[in-house]
Amino acid sequence: MHLFLRKRTFLLLLILAILLPTLVAASGGGSKQAIVNPKQLYSYELMTSDIKKLADAYPELIRYRSIGKSEYGRELWVMEIGNGPINVLxxxxxxxxxxxxxxxxMNMAETMAASTAKQGVWKQLNTADLFDHVTFQIVPMVNPDGVTLQQKGLAAFPQQDHAGLIKMNKNSRDFKRWKANGKGVDLNRQYPADWDTIRQAEYAPSYKNYKGKKPLEAKEAQLMYNFTKQLKPEIAIxxxxxxxxxxWNFKTKASNLPRDRAFVQAYAAMTGYRAVAPEANPSGGGFTDWFITEFGKPALTPEIAPAVGETNVPLSYWDRIWKQHKDTMWLIGTTAYEQAMLSEKAKKASATIELTSPATTYRYPDLNRETAKGVKPGVYKVTREKGSWYEIQISGQGSRWIAKSMAKPWSKPKPTPTPTPSPTPTASPVVTPPSPSPTAPIASEPSAEPTPTAAPATEIPIVAGSPASTIPTPLPTPSST
Ligand SMILES: [Zn+2]
Structure with missing residues (x-):
């Protein structure tokens, strides 16, 4: 009897175990089960596995690759979310x-992807449309060696390095207080922003605060530096x-202060955090210190938990942290988009593009303005462009704006062979480049609406390279580690 009940219970559980995933998938209507579980010790291995799962779950939005290896050979992964030319780091x-x-x-990444998959909206913004213009580039673990040492201790490191690690840890075998990378260098004192004048607290490799012998000595800082230089993001966090x-402020130019102050105030309002007043003599070497001086663009260093002393933040703070941050990525993404668009003016263009899937169209090249009827896949003429937007002509509707990332250059189909000899024997496909042309038939094709696109030159000079030139290329799939 007892045994029989147990057998029945077991069978019932077995059936449920088989059916449940199917039921969840069916009822979700596009919503997927969470991949990132934030309430656990979050290791390098777990992160690596979650990155791969996220890319598999959202292939149209997420890609990943390594930007290089740490001192102990762990990958510095970067996850790309979105398809737009405007980058956020x-x-x-x-x-x-x-x-x-x-x-x-990681939780932000999944939230962004899940929202987009189910046509989520943030303040009237269709979040899927944001990702036609903006791409989040996320390096979730700059210091995988240090994190591993902090979480797993000496056991995760080669025997011959144990004595050195213990010495750097002030003769303790408890690594809970470890801040540095695997070589005892503080990675956030490694960037070339007033590095010489960093007020030194340590003069040799240590579990914290050692700035190294020179800037970018640590592999991880060097990789971040190269990657960021190449990316030229609008905003870095x-x-x-x-x-x-x-x-938020490191010797920020007076001309950039209103822009950067507005951003940090919006972020502070959302999180409840306090924006730190700039010091008269700031100590440099931090990632955002360097970013602000190098690019003249806004960067924030949020400290996302109450001070807990020399250890990791307990997971019991997670709910509080997430409540503060759950919408911040939309603020960051829309701010980057608006900032990039400020320097862009509408220009005449002459190109032919192809849409391979239906696209949302806008009456103006502005994500915050009204959308118009969607447009079907097909071939369209481009008459103007502005930043990450194309203006296309739709018969019967006049002009509409679409995200450039939706379009690909159209190639004329190869003419079928005909019996009559052609004067041009090489009928190679012609790709019409989206270059501005003074002879475009734009004048005869009046726009349906006046477009408020002739943005006046603003007080915010966007100096770094044109964001429109960095459409992400497909990334190689890294091997398992
Ligand atoms: Zn820190």
Whole structure:
């Protein structure tokens, strides 16, 4: 009897186990089961596995690759979310014991993808449309060696390095306080922004605060530096975890102050954090110190938890952190988009493009303005462009704007062979480039509406390269680690 009941219970559980995933998938209507579980010790291996699962679950939106290896050969993964030419850079865990920041950006990544998959809306913005213009580039763990040491201790490191690691840890075998990389260098004191004048607290490799012998000596800082230089993001956020405050100003140019102050104030209002007033003599070397001076664009260093002393932030703070951050990525993404568009003016263009899937169209090249009827796949003439937008002509509807990332250059189909000899024997496909042409038939094709696109020159000079030239290319699939 007893045994029989157990057997029945077992069978019932077995049936449920088989059926449940199917039921969940069917009832979700596009919503998927969460991949990132934020309430657990979040290791490098777990992160690597989650990145791959996210890319598999959202192939149309997420790609990933490695930008290089850490001192101990762990990959510095970057996850790309979105298809637009305007880049936003998020990075986390420069400091080993601050790995709750990795959980935060991983959860943001999944939230962004899930929202987009189910046609989510944030403040009237269709989030899927944002990703036609903006791409989030996320490096969730800048310091995988340090995080691993902090979480797993010496066992995860080669025997011959144990004595050195213990020495750098002030003769303790408890690595909970570890902040540095695997070589005892503080990665957030490694960037070339007033590095010489960093107020030194340590003069040799240590579990914290050692700035190294020279800037970018640590592989991880060098990789971040090269990657960021190549990417030229509109905005960078470098997450740390102590104090619920936001650093945002490092010798910021007076002309950029109104823009950067508005951004940090919006972020502070959303999170409840305090924006830190700039010091008279700031100590440099941090990622955002360098970013602000190098690019003249806004960067924030949010400290996303109350100060907890020399250890990792307990997971019991997770709910509080997520409540503060759950919408911040939309603020960051829309701010980057608006900032990039400020420097863009509408120009005449002459090109022929192809849409391979239906696209949302807009009456103006502005995500915050009204959308118009969708447009079917097909071949369209481009008459103007503005930043990440094309103006196309739709018969019967006049002109509409679409995201450039939706379009690909149209190639004339190869003419079928005809019996009459052709004067041009090489009938190679002709790709019409989207270059402005003074002879475009634009004048005879009046726009349906006046477009408020002739943006006046603003007080914000966007100096770094044109964001429209960096459409992401397909990324190679990294091997398992
Ligand atoms: Zn930190």
């Amino acid at each position: 998020l990075n986390a865990s420069h400091h080993a014991r601050e790995w709750i920041t990795t959980i935060t950006v 470098s997450y740390h975890s102590s104090g619920e405050i936001i650093f």
